[in-house]
Amino acid sequence: MAARCAWPSRLGPSIPRESPLSALPAASTAHATEPLARGGVASLWPLCLSVAQRGAAIDARAPLAWQPGVGLALQGDWDTEAHALFALLKPLLDRCAEGTDWVIGQLGQSLDGCIATHNGDSCFVNGPEGLVHVHRLRALCDAVIVGAGTACLDNPQLTTRRVAGPHPTRVVIDPGLRVPAAARVFNDGQAPTLVVCDPEHAARAVKRLGAQRVVAVARSAAFGGQMPLVEVVAALRAHGLRRLFVEGGGLTVSQFVHQGCLDRLHLIVAPLVIGAGQPGLQVRRSDAMREALRPAARTFALGSDLLWDLDLRAPAAAG
Numbered sequence: 274m275a276a277r278c279a280w281p282s283r284l285g286p287s288i289p290r291e292s293p294l295s296a297l298p299a300a301s302t303a304h305a306t307e308p309l310a311r312g313g314v315a316s317l318w319p320l321c322l323s324v325a326q327r328g329a330a331i332d333a334r335a336p337l338a339w340q341p342g343v344g345l346a347l348q349g350d351w352d353t354e355a356h357a358l359f360a361l362l363k364p365l366l367d368r369c370a371e372g373t374d375w376v377i378g379q380l381g382q383s384l385d386g387c388i389a390t391h392n393g394d395s396c397f398v399n400g401p402e403g404l405v406h407v408h409r410l411r412a413l414c415d416a417v418i419v420g421a422g423t424a425c426l427d428n429p430q431l432t433t434r435r436v437a438g439p440h441p442t443r444v445v446i447d448p449g450l451r452v453p454a455a456a457r458v459f460n461d462g463q464a465p466t467l468v469v470c471d472p473e474h475a476a477r478a479v480k481r482l483g484a485q486r487v488v489a490v491a492r493s494a495a496f497g498g499q500m501p502l503v504e505v506v507a508a509l510r511a512h513g514l515r516r517l518f519v520e521g522g523g524l525t526v527s528q529f530v531h532q533g534c535l536d537r538l539h540l541i542v543a544p545l546v547i548g549a550g551q552p553g554l555q556v557r558r559s560d561a562m563r564e565a566l567r568p569a570a571r572t573f574a575l576g577s578d579l580l581w582d583l584d585l586r587a588p589a590a591a592g
Contacts (some may be wrong), residue, residue, distance in 0.1 A: 312350055312351055312352050312355065313351070313352050313354065313355055314354050314355050314358055316336075316355070317337075317347075317351065317355045317358060317359060318358075318409075318436065318437065319437065320336060320337040321337070321358075321359075321362055321366060321409075321413070322412060322413070322437065322438050323337075324337065324345065324366045324369050324370055325366070325369045325412075325413045325516075326439075328369065328370050328372065329345060329370035334348075335348070336348055336349045336351075337359075339370055344363065344367040344370070345363060345366050345367055345370055347359045357573060357574075360571075360573070361573050361580070361582065362409075362413070364537065364582075364584070365377065365413060365516075365537075366413075369413070369516070374510065374515040374516060374517075375516055375517070375536045375537070376506060376516075376517045376518075376519065376529070376534060376535050376536050377410065377414070377517070377518055377519070377535065377536060377537045377538070377539065378518075378519040378520075378526045378529050378530070378535045378537070378538045378539070379406075379407060379410060379518070379519070379520055379521075379526070379538070379539040379540075379541070380521065380523060380526045380538070380539075380540055380541070380553055380554055381398050381399040381403055381540075381541040381542075381543065381553075381578075382398060382523075382540070382541070382542060382543070382553030382554065383398060383542070383543055383545040383546060383547045383550070383553075384542060384543070384544060384545060384546050385546050385547060385548065385550075386552055386553050386554065387547040387548075387549075387550030387551055387552060387553060388522065388523050388550070388551055388552070388553040389547075389550055389551040390547055390550045390551070391549055391550055391551065393426065393551065395551075398543050398545065398547075399541050399543050399575075399578050400543070400575070400576040400577055400578055401576065402575045402576035402578065403541050403543075403575055403576070403578055403580075404435060405435050405436060406539070406541070406575060406580070407520065408433050408434060408435040408436045408438075409436050409438075410518050410520075410539070411431065411432070411433045411438070411440070411441050411518060411520075412433045412436055412437070412438025412439060412441075413438070413516065413518075414441050414516045414517060414518040415441060415442060415513070415514040415515055415516045415517065416441050416442040416443070416444050416467075416509060416514040416516075416517050416518065417431045417441045417442075417443055417444065417518045417520050418444040418445075418446060418517060418518065418519045418520065418525070419431065419443075419444075419445060419446070419519075419520050419521050419522065419525065420445075420446050420447075420521070420522055420524060420525030421445065421446065421447040421448070421449070421451050421452050422522050422524060422525075423520075423521045423522040423525070424445045424447065424452040424456055424458065425451065425452055425453070425456075426522075428456055428457055429457070429458070430457055430458070430461065430463065431443045431458060431464070431520070432463050432464055440463055440464035441464065441518065442464060442465045442466070442467065442512075442514055443458045443464055443465070443466040443467070444466070444467045444468075444469060444488075444509060444514075444517075445458060445466065445467070445468045445469070446469045446500060446505065446525060447468050447469065447470050448469075448470055448471045448474075448492055448499075448500055449470070449471065449474060450468070450470050450474040450477055450478055450481075452468070454481050454482075459481075459482060465486075466482075466486060467486050467487070467488055467509075467512070468482060468486060468487055468488070469488045469489075469490055469500065469505055469508070469509075470487065470488075470489060470490075471489070471490070471491060471492050471500075472489040472490075472491055475487055475489040488505075488508045488509070488512070490504050490505050490508055496528075496532065499528055499532075501532070502528060502529055502532045502534040503532065503533075503534055505534075506534055519535065523551065523552060523553045523554065523555065524555075526538070526554065527554055527555040527556065530554065530556055530566075530585070531556060531557060533585075535585050536584075536585060536586050537582065537583060537584055537585060537586075538554075538568075538581075538582075538583040538585060539580055539581070539582055539583075540554060540580070540581040540583060541575060541578050541579070541580045541581075542578060542579050542580075542581065543577070543578045544577055544578070568583040568584055568585050568587065569583070569584040569587035570582065570583050570584070
């Protein structure tokens with residue numbers, strides 16, 4: 274997650290640093306039938322939501338329309354911030370328009386790769402723009418996924434509050450069923466919630482939450498006792514959840530990277546040095562630079578932070 278607190282509530286060409294994406298929430302879609310003022314993020318965001326929910330516009334004259342060989346294109350007179358947001362989201366929106374499934378992860382960390390201090394203080398690693406970005410990703414996806422550690426530490430809501438858009442289904446990966454039954458995601462009624470647990474705990478989970486909210490996936494010795502995430506993804510898609518957002522925490526996002534289950538990763542780096550804190554992204558050790566993970570990358574300014582859009586499915590760049 275871009276920023277975390279303990280209970281309770283708690284990139285193509287790079288976009289120029291002097292034109293960061295805004296922390297302001299997008300305008301409400303309550304009056305979506307009324308003409309929107311063209312040109313800014315408040316006008317663009319409802320179009321992005323429409324693509325996520327209904328696919329690409331057919332009308333070639335539409336402000337956001339599909340072009341053969343190009344994918345979605347932003348047409349008309351738009352400000353710099355709108356162009357920046359469209360460029361950042363275009364890979365996801367193109368796949369929505371094509372009807373293609375995807376899995377994206379997001380992680381916010383310091384310059385020295387930490388998501389919190391050594392004693393768990395993480396309020397706040399990233400700036401407010403990062404929080405808005407997280408809520409935008411929630412609104413574009415079918416499900417938002419967190420691990421048991423994040424659910425226990427943060428007691429998150431995982432709803433879409435800072436931007437207009439639907440709440441995603443919330444998924445907690447909790448093999449040992451250690452997240453308290455009192456967690457907000459299980460009780461607030463704001464959006465459906467599923468728990469993914471090991472079969473040995475499934476009966477207890479069903480008794481606590483009901484059979485419709487429990488997904489059983491066995492842990493795997495091949496992954497050091499972690500869940501085989503390809504099976505988790507398949508199980509969620511069997512529930513109709515095709516576009517998945519892995520929001521946190523560091524261990525869960527790292528496992529998705531390690532097991533090759535992410536299409537993209539948005540890594541938001543803050544101009545902050547924590548020192549000996551809790552680590553963020555962790556991948557397998559490379560003995561030689563030629564073996565290191567070197568994904569295709571774009572960068573975007575996000576307030577004072579820098580967002581790295583990492584395409585984990587593109588051919589590796591030459592070392």
